[in-house]
Amino acid sequence: MTNVAVVHRPAESRWEAMSGEEVVGHLSYDTIGSTVDLHHTLVDPAHRNKGVADKLVEEAVREIRAEKMHLRPTCSYVRAWMEQHPEHQDLLEPSLLPEDQDEAGQGESAKDEAGPAQPSS
Numbered sequence: 377m378t379n380v381a382v383v384h385r386p387a388e389s390r391w392e393a394m395s396g397e398e399v400v401g402h403l404s405y406d407t408i409g410s411t412v413d414l415h416h417t418l419v420d421p422a423h424r425n426k427g428v429a430d431k432l433v434e435e436a437v438r439e440i441r442a443e444k445m446h447l448r449p450t451c452s453y454v455r456a457w458m459e460q461h462p463e464h465q466d467l468l469e470p471s472l473l474p475e476d477q478d479e480a481g482q483g484e485s486a487k488d489e490a491g492p493a494q495p496s497s
Contacts (some may be wrong), residue, residue, distance in 0.1 A: 380428055382435040391436050393419070393428045403432040403451070411469045412440050415450040433457045437464055446470070 380393040380400060393401035401419035405412050414436060419428045433454055440447050446469040449455040458464060 380423075380431060382431055384435070384439060391432050391439075393423075393432055395423070401428045401432055403429075403436055403454075405436070407445075408448075410444075411446040411448050412436070413448040413450050414454045417451050417453045429453055430457070437461075437467065440467055 380395050383392050383394055385392055388404075389406060390402045390404040392399050400423040401417070403414060404416045404418075405414050407413070414433070417429050417432060419432075436454075437447065441464075445467075447458075447464075447467040448469050449458050458468070
C-alpha cells in the first residue's frame with residue numbers, strides 16, 4: 377500500500393490522497409441535504425493498485441458516519457466497495473436500502489442487470 381494521507385477539503389467537495397505534497401488521488405462528492413453523493417474516484421496511474429482508492433473511500437465513510445449523514449454511491453468504485461463492506465449498508469440513503477428496493481419491485485433483478493462490480497484502486 378502506498379503511504380498516503382487522506383485530507384478532506386470541504387471547499388472543493390472532495391477528499392484528497394496526499395503523498396507528501398503531491399495529490400495522488402481524490403474522491404469528489406456533492407452534498408444534498410443529509411446525503412453525500414460520492415460520484416467520482418480518481419487515482420494517478422502511478423499509484424493505482426496500491427490501496428489509494430480504498431483509503432479514500434474508507435475515510436469518506438468514516439466521516440459520513442461521524443456526521444450522521446447518508447451516502448449515495450454514484451461512483452462505480454464506491455458502489456463496489458459498499459457491496460464488499462456490508463457493515464456500512466446502514467449509511468446508504470434510505471431509497472437505496474435493499475429492503476426499500478424490494479418493496480419498490482427493484483430487488484434482485486436490478487442488481488442482476490448491473491452485473492458484478494469490482495473495485496480497482
